[in-house]
Amino acid sequence: MRLKFIKYFLVVTVMAAFASCEKKLQPYDNGSGLNFLYATPADTLINYSFALGAPAATIDTVWLGVETIGPVSDVNREVALEQVLTGLNDAEPGKHFVPLTDPDIKRRFVVPARQTIARLPIVFKRDVSLKTNTYSLKLRIKLNDSFTFSNPTRTGLRISLNDQLAKPVSWGTTATSTYLGAYGVVKHAWLREQTGGSWDNNYLLDLGFTATGTNANFDTQYALYLRSELKKKLSAYNAAQIAAGKDVLKEANGTVVTFPG
Known part of the structure; x- marks a missing residue:
């Protein structure tokens, strides 16, 4: 009998504790x-x-x-x-x-x-x-x-x-050394004009270039193809410039615009 009383007392005590906690719970009222x-x-x-x-x-x-x-x-x-x-x-x-x-x-x-x-x-x-x-x-x-x-x-x-072109962060080490060459504002503007692409940071990320290398989007064969096509376009552009009595494509400081390879 005494054991049953103790069990009953414990159950009532626990239920009372839960009821007490429930009363203390308040809805969120700290504003937004x-x-x-x-x-x-x-x-x-x-x-x-x-x-x-x-x-x-x-x-x-x-x-x-x-x-x-x-x-x-x-x-x-x-x-x-x-x-x-x-x-x-x-x-x-x-x-x-x-x-x-x-x-x-x-x-x-x-x-x-x-x-x-x-x-x-x-x-x-x-x-x-x-x-x-x-x-x-x-x-x-x-x-x-x-x-x-x-x-x-x-x-x-x-x-x-x-309202100025600037080097995208993703024009990084791999882009510079192997595929696009050194960044220049004139080169950047020429790429936009010739291809219709923005050549901004997101554009380069989509191609697979990053600040320190490449990402999962990078395709070596396509990057090599792209470099080859850009070199052809630049060669044709410079030839047309010379035929018109003008200079080849250069940066503002006189550096000739080129692509690697």
Whole structure:
């Protein structure tokens, strides 16, 4: 009898403990947060150049991903971003980009109802100053009534802006030594003109080139074929230049443009 009483007492005690815990559980009520959406710290820097886009473009849009923290909402939630001035070639609102306070921009700065991820447009303007200078637009999430907190490591990013060709990161060791040769702005522009490709970082990654070698996309036979065709195009181009009384293709410093092999 005594043993049965002890078992009964233990069961009642455990059930009471669970009931006590259940009473203490509270629904999540810390509000909603917002972070920039990027996979690695490297994604906090975005390089954008009008030179890699359509020649006649006067504006272009860079889309920024954000993700929410906390409960999903049944209504649209407004997002606010603000520029952080660095004092070093800061992009100017109205001159280099449409101001973040522009009514049309603010209208599109929202996380839609029942969604946790959104894309925000940053609209850049092709000012002539981008031809000779690179400007920086540093942004951070501005807290508001919809989003009251943000992860400190995911609250900001920077966009580097110009209208100039620059060496893609993926024009690396293998591309330089064996297939494309030394990078040059004139060569880059010629490749774009002759092939219709952008020859930017993503284009080279698709071909299989990386900063330190190659990736899974790389096909040796195709790369050799591509190099051969580019050499033929360059030879024909230079021949036409000479026939017209002009010089062969050269970089601004006088270096003759060539391909390996």
